[in-house]
Amino acid sequence: MTVSIASPATSQVPDLEGRFGEFGRRFVPETLMYALEQLTTEYHKAQRDPKFQQQLDGLLRTFVGRPNPLYFAERLTKMCGGAQIYLKREDLNHTGAHKINNTIGQTLLTLRMGKTRVIAETGAGQHGVATATACARFGLPCVVYMGEEDVRRQKLNVFIMKTMGAEVRPVTSGSRTLRDAINEAMRDWMASVADTHYIIGSVVGPHPFPMMVRDFQAVIGREARAQCLEETGRLPDEVVACVGGGSNSAGMFYPFVEDKTVALTGIEAGGRSSEPGQHASTLSYGAKGVLHGSYSYVLQDEDGQTADVHSISAGLDYPGVGPEHSYWKDTGRVQYVAIRDQEALDTMQLVARTEGIIPALESSHAMAYALRRAKERAKTDVIVVCLSGRGDKDLNEVARLTNQTI
Amino acid sequence: MNPIAEVFSQRTTAGQLAFIPFVTAGDPDLSVTTRVITELAHAGADLIEVGFPYSDPIADGPVIQASYTRALNNKIKLVDIFAAVESLKGQVKPPLLAMVSYAIIFRHGPQAFVDHAVKAGFSGLIVPDLPGDEAAEFAKLVDAADLALIQLVAPTTPAERMKKILEQASGFVYCIAVAGTTGAREALPGDLAAMLKSLRATTTLPLAVGFGLSRPDQIRALHGLANGGIVGSALVKHLEAATNAESTVVAVQRIAAAARELALAAHGK
Ligand SMILES: Cc1ncc(COP(=O)(O)O)c(C=O)c1O
Numbered sequence: 001m002t003v004s005i006a007s008p009a010t011s012q013v014p015d016l017e018g019r020f021g022e023f024g025r026r027f028v029p030e031t032l033m034y035a036l037e038q039l040t041t042e043y044h045k046a047q048r049d050p051k052f053q054q055q056l057d058g059l060l061r062t063f064v065g066r067p068n069p070l071y072f073a074e075r076l077t078k079m080c081g082g083a084q085i086y087l088k089r090e091d092l093n094h095t096g097a098h099k100i101n102n103t104i105g106q107t108l109l110t111l112r113m114g115k116t117r118v119i120a121e122t123g124a125g126q127h128g129v130a131t132a133t134a135c136a137r138f139g140l141p142c143v144v145y146m147g148e149e150d151v152r153r154q155k156l157n158v159f160i161m162k163t164m165g166a167e168v169r170p171v172t173s174g175s176r177t178l179r180d181a182i183n184e185a186m187r188d189w190m191a192s193v194a195d196t197h198y199i200i201g202s203v204v205g206p207h208p209f210p211m212m213v214r215d216f217q218a219v220i221g222r223e224a225r226a227q228c229l230e231e232t233g234r235l236p237d238e239v240v241a242c243v244g245g246g247s248n249s250a251g252m253f254y255p256f257v258e259d260k261t262v263a264l265t266g267i268e269a270g271g272r273s274s275e276p277g278q279h280a281s282t283l284s285y286g287a288k289g290v291l292h293g294s295y296s297y298v299l300q301d302e303d304g305q306t307a308d309v310h311s312i313s314a315g316l317d318y319p320g321v322g323p324e325h326s327y328w329k330d331t332g333r334v335q336y337v338a339i340r341d342q343e344a345l346d347t348m349q350l351v352a353r354t355e356g357i358i359p360a361l362e363s364s365h366a367m368a369y370a371l372r373r374a375k376e377r378a379k380t381d382v383i384v385v386c387l388s389g390r391g392d393k394d395l396n397e398v399a400r401l402t403n404q405t406i
Numbered sequence: 407m408n409p410i411a412e413v414f415s416q417r418t419t420a421g422q423l424a425f426i427p428f429v430t431a432g433d434p435d436l437s438v439t440t441r442v443i444t445e446l447a448h449a450g451a452d453l454i455e456v457g458f459p460y461s462d463p464i465a466d467g468p469v470i471q472a473s474y475t476r477a478l479n480n481k482i483k484l485v486d487i488f489a490a491v492e493s494l495k496g497q498v499k500p501p502l503l504a505m506v507s508y509a510i511i512f513r514h515g516p517q518a519f520v521d522h523a524v525k526a527g528f529s530g531l532i533v534p535d536l537p538g539d540e541a542a543e544f545a546k547l548v549d550a551a552d553l554a555l556i557q558l559v560a561p562t563t564p565a566e567r568m569k570k571i572l573e574q575a576s577g578f579v580y581c582i583a584v585a586g587t588t589g590a591r592e593a594l595p596g597d598l599a600a601m602l603k604s605l606r607a608t609t610t611l612p613l614a615v616g617f618g619l620s621r622p623d624q625i626r627a628l629h630g631l632a633n634g635g636i637v638g639s640a641l642v643k644h645l646e647a648a649t650n651a652e653s654t655v656v657a658v659q660r661i662a663a664a665a666r667e668l669a670l671a672a673h674g675k
Binding site for chain 2: 017025026027028029030031032033034035173174179180183186187190191193194287288289290291292293295300302303304305306
């Protein structure tokens with residue numbers, strides 16, 4: 001393998017083969033290659049089609065509720081006594097998280113390609129809910145693969161998906177979590193690729209998914225950047241987002257990549273400790289490898305077997321990460337930090353009591369880091385955090401972990 | 407002549423098909439695997455695919471997934487697989503092919519993997535998640551080591567892609583019979599014959615058909631259309647019952663019996 005010389009990160013990635021620097025590409029069975037080529041072609045056409053963009057913008061406005069606000073967290077700012085903390089309120093989107101930005105875009109593409117069925121994987125259930133919602137809106141049949149373990153942890157979301165008319169298929173292979181749900185969705189796609197589109201839920205998988213999902217999520221960063229300029233008259237000093245597969249963070253960071261004065265920080269799931277199996281900090285502790293069709297950092301053993309991971313939050317419980325994050329890590333454009341379960345849990349409760357907002361456990365990881373960082377920064381500094389989703393879905397689990405009953 | 411080419415040339419000249427069974431390395435352990443390989447050779451296998459267990463096999467159906475999971479639960483390691491295969495050197499006649507995910511090859515180091523495969527006595531590699539587009543660099547290493555890198559074509563492969571893939575192919579062409587994962591199918595798709603005819607018109611390499619085949623009649627139906635048939639899940643499923651010494655003996659006997667029938671179907675005219 002060639003060793004890349006660290007040149008600064010650019011937003012002009014990926015190339016035509018889906019390479020972000022050395023990362024990305026397509027490591028999938030031949031059976032899927034044609035569908036990926038077809039999808040790439042169709043996506044490029046849609047990007048240049050003003051009608052597609054108009055339809056997408058319209059749905060984001062009237063169905064999703066965009067633009068959502070950039071909110072000044074006054075009491076948290078005062079409490080920390082340092083930098084001003086602003087929250088990008090993805091939790092206020094329809095279905096309560098950023099995931100719907102991507103599923104609306106990919107559902108429109110499904111219709112453009114003349115495909116008549118949609119499949120998806122889900123971990124926390126947020127992407128499953130967002131896919132079921134978009135499919136209900138357009139009358140497409142939808143099957144969602146979900147690890148049996150996550151079905152248990154996220155009962156409410158399973159019921160929401162069913163209410164939207166989706167079929168939820170519990171996955172009992174392997175670790176029974178997000179990673180196996182992706183495997184199962186890919187296997188379905190192997191046999192159904194002629195009439196089915198696979199709406200992947202993060203910036204992972206083979207090209208063009210990491211690019212396409214980033215582009216659909218980049219609305220987060222574009223809005224936040226404009227709102228910050230309007231609100232404060234300047235760009236933020238630091239932008240913070242949590243990283244599971246990496247879609248809310250990629251969407252948040254991408255429009256800032258060329259703004260060299262803006263520090264970008266991705267927050268991974270630190271779990272219980274830095275021991276193997278106790279966390280899901282792929283960029284902090286992983287190595288370069290291949291998983292789910294792309295080349296990126298991955299948590300695996302010395303033989304290339306994917307490692308078991310742990311996080312309190314199902315949405316971050318993933319042993320891989322999108323290839324563009326690996327590129328950003330190696331070019332030094334983004335710093336990645338791990339936040340542990342307990343700190344995320346405490347932060348969720350603190351933010352709820354201080355600001356009247358219950359963040360998802362995923363987003364609470366980003367919030368925890370932002371609060372730490374605000375204390376170290378000057379009062380004139382501005383930190384923008386992506387509040388990727390609301391915490392309702394986690395409250396059963398939080399009650400269980402804190403010995404309370406609902 | 408390359409051992410793979412030699413096998414196909416002999417069978418094809420005799421108007422027969424090559425029979426290519428698949429077995430998972432390390433299910434339930436490597437001593438069983440070496441016994442199964444020996445039995446498969448006796449039963450008339452012409453080439454044997456050795457599957458390297460992988461935690462996330464996207465191209466595999468439930469039977470092979472479960473087999474990989476059993477092997478990994480028993481802490482199977484790459485070095486042990488290579489050692490077990492090497493221990494068979496000079497004892498089994500059919501050339502051995504490693505069926506292995508690129509995730510494993512990349513992590514091990516592509517050159518190191520090729521070196522170990524040569525030392526163990528493999529004749530070729532099948533890497534189901536390394537499509538032709540990504541294979542160029544690795545293909546050079548494999549080629550330099552005199553191994554074959556088997557290319558796969560699928561029912562979903564358009565004619566243009568097929569041509570490009572065939573330009574890089576060596577050994578034989580692995581023709582995926584069904585759009586889908588590995589695992590027995592009641593019937594093979596009607597357009598398989600058309601795909602094989604179009605491949606036949608484009609390449610002189612032997613054609614071996616896999617994914618979905620389980621029964622002798624399905625192998626027989628390939629005469630005149632292909633040069634070989636690959637059977638995996640239908641054999642591996644017998645290992646599900648191999649939970650102790652006694653049931654393992656039975657499982658190995660069943661695999662051998664099934665393989666004999668499949669070999670007869672391939673070698674009959
Ligand atoms: C609210 C929320 N935030 C973050 C994530 C993590 O995903 P990603 O890193 O792709 O944004 C999830 C995933 O389910 C989520 O539900």
